[in-house]
Amino acid sequence: xxxxxxxxxxxxxxxxxxxxxxxxxxxxxxxxxxxxxxxxxxxxxxxxxxxxxxxxxxxxxxxxxxxxxxxxxxxxxxxxxxxxxxxxxxxxxxxxxxxxxxxxxxxxxxxxxxxxxxxxxxxxxxxxxxxxxxxxxxxxxxxxxxxxxxxxxxxxxxxxxxxxxxxxxxxxxxxxxxxxxxxxxxxxxxxxxxxxxxxxxxxxxxxxxxxxxxxxxxxxxxxxxxxxxxxxxxxxxxxxxxxxxxxxxxxxxxxxxxxxxxxxxxxxxxxxxxxxxxxxxxxxxxxxxxxxxxxxxxxxxxxxxxxxxxxxxxxxxxxxxxx
Numbered sequence: 001x002x003x004x005x006x007x008x009x010x011x012x013x014x015x016x017x018x019x020x021x022x023x024x025x026x027x028x029x030x031x032x033x034x035x036x037x038x039x040x041x042x043x044x045x046x047x048x049x050x051x052x053x054x055x056x057x058x059x060x061x062x063x064x065x066x067x068x069x070x071x072x073x074x075x076x077x078x079x080x081x082x083x084x085x086x087x088x089x090x091x092x093x094x095x096x097x098x099x100x101x102x103x104x105x106x107x108x109x110x111x112x113x114x115x116x117x118x119x120x121x122x123x124x125x126x127x128x129x130x131x132x133x134x135x136x137x138x139x140x141x142x143x144x145x146x147x148x149x150x151x152x153x154x155x156x157x158x159x160x161x162x163x164x165x166x167x168x169x170x171x172x173x174x175x176x177x178x179x180x181x182x183x184x185x186x187x188x189x190x191x192x193x194x195x196x197x198x199x200x201x202x203x204x205x206x207x208x209x210x211x212x213x214x215x216x217x218x219x220x221x222x223x224x225x226x227x228x229x230x231x232x233x234x235x236x237x238x239x240x241x242x243x244x245x246x247x248x249x250x251x252x253x254x255x256x257x258x259x260x261x262x263x264x265x266x267x268x269x270x271x272x273x274x275x276x277x278x279x280x281x282x283x284x285x286x287x288x289x290x291x292x293x294x295x296x297x298x299x300x301x302x303x304x305x306x307x308x309x310x311x312x313x314x315x316x317x318x319x320x321x322x323x
Contacts, residue, residue, distance in 0.1 A: 010087075033107060043085070092109050096109055150214070152177060179229070239265050246260045274305045277294075
């Protein structure tokens, strides 16, 4: 019996997905910011071939070096050569989520596979507009949707219409998520053709505040990467809510957010609601950051807080918290 490695399993899943859609053509999105994928051992000797297939996503901003622009690589998964390139990309995506790679801050080179688009130039223009956002208060910001750790957070807070606008001319965006599973992002519930309507992706101020917090969540994920298999999507969402509560209580430094996110992922997503922590946060002086606030808590204290948080709360207490 043949043994399937994780990259082969992902490649096979992509092949099946393409077959189910009735089209084998797709666009592989890569990020050369920190490392050029073509220099990976998996793609040795393919630089020229990949360059011939690529379309740059032109993030035309004075602070963005064109060498760091994402690239779209045209693939037809029905062709063995293209299928091999895709499998190698899946292997890279898996390795980029490994604890060792995360600790070194090596970034994620594979932004995913986009299906349904017919014009690479149009898809590249769309992605550039979606990634270079104008914030509600003014000013442009780079939203790194080609990073799976950013796309999953942005997608989770987007409305159905925003999801359709994010996809643009594509019908489906697939990538390797933080659990090294194949994650699919398709326009759910949008009217037929809405994803191709040309609507611009735009987030409101409240959504941007959540996007800002998600950066701290992803930095914390890097710190706790060894524990990733035990962290669920629900825990991740609740950790983000914990950080937002801290921000609402005046903790505005991203370092505080990261420290809170790390505790939320390693202690309990609602550790801040524990009476001991709630009292500390309530009494906090404006110039006291989170690390200083909890500096006297020992490992034994944190273990006790975790145990208490895991205890079921009375129904009337849960009702008050949800109001």
